[in-house]
Amino acid sequence: MLMTMRKVRLWTLGLCVLTIGAAAAFGARAAGRVLTIQDVVSIKVVNQPDMDTSTRVETDGTIDFPYIGRIKAAGLSEDSLARTIERRLSARQIVTDPHVLVEISNFGTQASVQGQVGAPGVYTLDRPTNLTQILSRAGGVRDVRVGGTITVRRAHGAIVKTFDSKEVQAGRGPGATLLIANNDEIFVDLAPFYYIYGYVGKPGEFPLTRPLTVQEAISIGGGLALLGTEWRIRIKRKAADGQTIDVPASLDDQVEGGDIIVVNERIF
Incomplete structure (x- = not known):
C-alpha cells in the first residue's frame, strides 16, 4: 500500500511538472515574436x-x-x-x-550568406539563429567533404572569426553555436584544389586543406609511379597578372591553390 501511494505521488508530481512546462511553452508562443530594431x-x-x-x-x-x-x-x-x-x-x-x-x-533583422552555399542571398532573422541554422537555410555548404572556411563579419567591417566549415556543418565547436546578429555578412569559401599529373600512382584533383610541400602532395597522389622521377617535377601556376607560368619544383616547395604539379618520366 505504501509503495502504491509513493507511485501515485510521483506520478502526480510528474504530471504537475509537465503541465507547468506546457503552460510556460504556450505562454512563450502566445506572447509572440520579440521585436528588434528596424522591424x-x-x-x-x-x-x-x-x-x-x-x-x-x-x-x-x-x-x-x-x-x-x-x-x-x-x-x-x-x-x-x-x-x-x-x-x-x-x-x-x-x-x-x-x-x-x-x-x-x-522583419528588420537580416543577414547575408554568400560564397559556396546552395542558395546565396539575404535572409531574414525572425528568431534567434545560429551559424549552423542560417547555413542550412542557405542550402548548406556546396561540398562539405572538401572542407574550407566560414568567415563572419559584423556591421562596420568588424570580423568576428573564421571557422572550419566541416565543424560548423556538423554542429560542433564555437562556430556552430555563434548567434547571428543584424547585418552580419557570412562568406563560405571552399578549400582550393591542386592537381597532380604524370607519373604518380593516383593523378587527379585534390583539396588543399592544409599547408603541403610538393613531396607531401605527391604522397597523397599515390607516390611516384615506377617510371616517375623526383628530379624533373614542374609546377604550372597562375601569376599575379593572370598568366600561367611553368617553373621547376623541388620536393620541399610549398603547394599553392590551383597549382598543377607535373611529374615527368625518368630518364635512363
Whole structure:
C-alpha cells in the first residue's frame, strides 16, 4: 500500500511538472515574436480604425504611436507591446477598455550568406539563429567533404572569426553555436584544389586543406609511379597578372591553390 501511494505521488508530481512546462511553452508562443530594431509593426486598436498604424522600430528601439508618442518597443514581444499601448491609452483616457493587436509585418533583422552555399542571398532573422541554422537555410555548404572556411563579419567591417566549415556543418565547436546578429555578412569559401599529373600512382584533383610541400602532395597522389622521377617535377601556376607560368619544383616547395604539379618520366 505504501509503495502504491509513493507511485501515485510521483506520478502526480510528474504530471504537475509537465503541465507547468506546457503552460510556460504556450505562454512563450502566445506572447509572440520579440521585436528588434528596424522591424515594421502593424498596430490595430479594435473598433478604432483611425488609430491603425504601421511603423518601424527606430535605431533607439522606440516606435511612435498616435496620441501616445514614443514607446520603447525593441526587446518586447508583440503581446507585451500591445499591453503597454493598452495601458497608455487607458491612463490618458483616450480609449475606454482598449484592446490592441500588434503584429510584425516586416522583419528588420537580416543577414547575408554568400560564397559556396546552395542558395546565396539575404535572409531574414525572425528568431534567434545560429551559424549552423542560417547555413542550412542557405542550402548548406556546396561540398562539405572538401572542407574550407566560414568567415563572419559584423556591421562596420568588424570580423568576428573564421571557422572550419566541416565543424560548423556538423554542429560542433564555437562556430556552430555563434548567434547571428543584424547585418552580419557570412562568406563560405571552399578549400582550393591542386592537381597532380604524370607519373604518380593516383593523378587527379585534390583539396588543399592544409599547408603541403610538393613531396607531401605527391604522397597523397599515390607516390611516384615506377617510371616517375623526383628530379624533373614542374609546377604550372597562375601569376599575379593572370598568366600561367611553368617553373621547376623541388620536393620541399610549398603547394599553392590551383597549382598543377607535373611529374615527368625518368630518364635512363
